[in-house]
Amino acid sequence: MIEVPDSAAGERLDVFLAGSVGSRAKAQKLIDAGLVRVDGKPKQKRFTLQGGETIEVEAAPEGPKVDVPPAQFEIAYEDERLIVVNKPAGVVVHPGVGNREGTLVQALAGRVAGGTDPDRPGVVHRLDRDTSGLLVLARDEETLFALQEALRRRDVTREYLALVEGRPSAKRGTIDAPLGRDRRVRTKMSTDTDDPHDAITHFETEQALPDDTLLRVTLETGRTHQIRAHLLAIGHPVAGDPEYGHAGRHGLSRQFLHAHRLAFKHPETGAPMELRAPLPEDLVRALRQASGERADHSA
Template sequence: MTELRVPESAAGERLDVFLTDAAGSRTKAQRLIDSGSVRVNGVPKPKRHILAGGELVRYETPEAAPRADVAPADFRIAYEDEHLFVIDKPAGVVVHPARGHEQGTLVQALAGRVAGGPDPERPGVVHRLDRDTSGLMLLARDEQTHAALQAALRAREITREYLALVEGRPPARQGTIDAALGRDRRVRTRISSDTDDPHHAVTHFETERALPEDTLLRVTLETGRTHQIRAHMLAIGHPVAGDPEYGNAGRHGLLRQFLHAARLAFEHPATGEALELRAPLPEDLVRALRQASGERADLSV
């Protein structure tokens, strides 16, 4: 058990900011708080809790479980130069170490080849994909490139386009979902608009193909919140097909959500070249799309 007395000089700080030095990073501090391990004067508080000074903060650091050997992450390089990578990530690959996934991650497979950003556990990561979302993601190879790409992402100068098969038929062929998202009040593993910690989130979609009981959408992100597409699609009543957390697992034989980062377009931060990368649907999603279509022939998107 670790005990820290909050000095008066820390009055007005968020709880996660106060714990950053003790935990080793702000990300680790937030994980401790989210796990329920942190108490302020004996009471659990959210990471955004503002300290007044004088409180007693107690927390226990979970013991590290013995690590089994894990095979290196599998991936394909869609584009590479001395400044950055564009990776085509298969489903099942975790981007960076996290609780339950300390080994076998993408950034570990790229160790020494990616860099940049404030979190040493996420070197070079400009944006991330969920473990079971496949497709294109961008990583920097140095601090300057990472900073430039992060600035472009904030300025909405990087296009991230996904293919998502959703249940049912949205009420319009194209639309925008503008609904703040955060950790769900009741189901802590979910992100939703029913939250005590809302963050601005905007998703655009348009119909790519109407199927008998589903719709294939092209989806672009204006913001990049955790589980944003999955949570937003559920919010409008059309969850991503096969999604075990936000929809109905196993739909059309899927073993994961039908969500694929199909296109990435941006201006190269060093050369100014306009880059546009595409990743074809992986075979498991092609099979599911074929089944949802009621067709037997191969389908291309």
């Protein structure tokens, strides 16, 4: 069920739905197949929303089953209450539209739990498919609630390494700019939105390079695509980002964004937890290229 905000009044149904299902083309296919209802009634894709409606989207009929290999991951820490995973790029955290199989929580079936959504057991926070690094998952309801509360209180430190194009005007700073669905491109998040939500990102220069800057970025809030949208908003998109920057920079096949440090108090013992994940090899190679080093150092 999707609740249509008042700010979406005047939008076409297919344009609005694109933000939830991944693309306008996919939204149109669902509408044309009769799988979308607005307040219980099928509507055409050009139908104009008024705001306040409820949209139901039925699952499309399944085609031939395709075997999807289980998600790859590394365990950075595990106990009876929680698991911290080092997620590689290319892995989706939980099932969603267009990604029903091969997700992280499915690979962790039986080892994570908690929450009312069967597709998101134990999920405290998420990483984009092509963002690598650390995230914590709960193994029971009590732990999930405690970690989510700590996240809301901003007692969980999530620090990323991001290579960005150009050089910010200050060595450190805070981006305090509300984010929401972009007015024109509904699959992207933006400061140019009709549905803004508070979003705060802190950054500090880790290394200045000839044409790029390696930043340490800390999230104070956790909006979808927050780092990528915020860094674009200040004119320094994440290197290699195909949606918010320029694909292929420094040989990258994805955005240079890695959740390298996670710190929080253990929800049961109160002991401080701090975990780090080194940069994966594809980002190490890109960083060398951005630094002007040769990728091959052999004699």
